[in-house]
Amino acid sequence: MAVSKFLAKRKPGRFKQRKHVKGVGGAAPSRGVIALFLLPAFLLYTIFMIWPLVQSFYFSFFEFKGLARGDFVGLQNFRELFTRYPLNEQLPRAFLHNVYFFVGTMLIQNTLGLLLAKLLYAPRWGKRFFQTVYTMPYLISALVVGYLWSLMLNPLFGPINRTLKTIGLSAWARPWLGDPATALTAIILVNAWQWVGFPMLLFSAGLANIGEDLREAARIDGATSWKLFWYIELPLLLPVIGIVTVLTFIGNFNVFGIVWAMGGVNGEPGGSTDVLGLVFYRTAFRGGVDAFGLASALAVLMFIFIFGVSMFMVGRFRRWEESLQ
């Protein structure tokens, strides 16, 4: 689901092409018929998706008492987010954890995804098998993946530590999720385990789009396979890298289920795995009587940040692509 998000915007050429396809351009039916076809989707989508999003902005300026909306309080809710204990400590900490999550995922998951795509690009036995295997964990609920790996990483009975001890690496065995120093990194690795098939598929599609004649020309000019990758393929993959980066960013700043399963609602141990998604949930549903106002304000800030940074990234990558052409 995630991918097409950006592609829709990014590949105007494909849409232009389709305009010339025969099917389109017949005389439009009457207004009544148009409405009959469009209204069900329009109403459902507007009432349950767009309208609540719009309201979030509006509600952030009001004081709430439980479920009841009270007075207009201006920026009061936003101020509370940064001044009220413990939010004022949890919020910046969670934000930094999300940044770490994003950087770690880019370095580990997406680099590995690119490597796997490149290794699987050449025709080889079992290509389809490997692709299928690597994509499989994506199917499992993030929450279930988190629970599954918390069993794997269990300090007493977990297979990971047991294996390390068996092969003589006892020194490496540790309570991965119980130690604040390793917990968040462990979650990033588990998340990468689940999602690596996704960048791999995108990079595979990207590599397949690069013309074979271009590679042939480079080879005739004496380019080694490393040079071919570095100077030809990588620059041409820039649009895909852009898409992967933006989608990773959005995904990582919305991360929720996997962290809940591995660190609980408070991001244990000691808040070392707390992320914005958990803070938002706690603010809205485990907070005080004015929780809904504060949560709306937090939603607005997260919305602006996530949307703003993704738009910035899209623009940045587009300019980068243009400068390479």
Add this chain to the structure above:
Amino acid sequence: MSAPRTSQAYRDKLANIGIAVLLWGYAAIVLGPLLLVVSNALRPTREIFKNPLGLPTSPSFESFVKAWEKANFHVYFLNSLIITVASVLLATAVSALAGYMLGRYKFKGSVFLSAYFLAGLMLPFRLAIVPLFLLLNDLGLIDNRLGLILVYAATGIPFSIFILSSFFRQLPQELSEAARIDGANEMVIFGRIMLPLVRPALATVVVFQFVPLWNDFFFPLVLLRSTDKWTLPVGMTRFFGEFQTDWSTLFAGIIITTLPLIIIFLLATKQIIAGLTAGIGK
């Protein structure tokens, strides 16, 4: 002359072995934990604790029965099934109608409407939970499966319209012209002629909505209260607390939760990959 060629061939061979080791190595990292889940679900917890990597000596399905009956999985599973199927059907039905109109015709506002629906693909929708909660509360739909179905259906619309309208757009005009001359109205052209032709796209749309909805944790966590309405992911949170020390049952629960998706994946690998890479490639 022959010496460099041999060393080149030798290097290629070495590289190939290296690549194979990497590919199989990573496949083992992916499959290992999954196989361990299956193998340990068939063994009693006592044995798992003794040796977590052992194979089942006398496989037993006791843990599955326990998870299904005692841990309430028969309730969670049914709820997940009802909610997911209903949401997917609803979203696909309304999206097929709208996608047809937007893909086939140009009319006043059609460009704007396409963009309006497409925008939903990029919105971090979870952040709207507070107004959504209040809306459903006003409608009496908190702790109600119908509420969750309506919300889920709404979230599926942007992707479904995006895929379906581009498929409808590619169908040749002659088909509908001929039917129209025969006196068929728009609804008949849509239902009898056009819809059957976009079946592959319908499959992609259905599979692609099913997976994230089946797995979703956030919305049922917030919108459902009573355990008899819970879906599998929310049920999981209670299950993992209650059966903390009964690993065999925990593994069985993981399998029950994931099995429908594995079946779908095996039946529809093509649709899943098509959905994941929609827009890239040929």
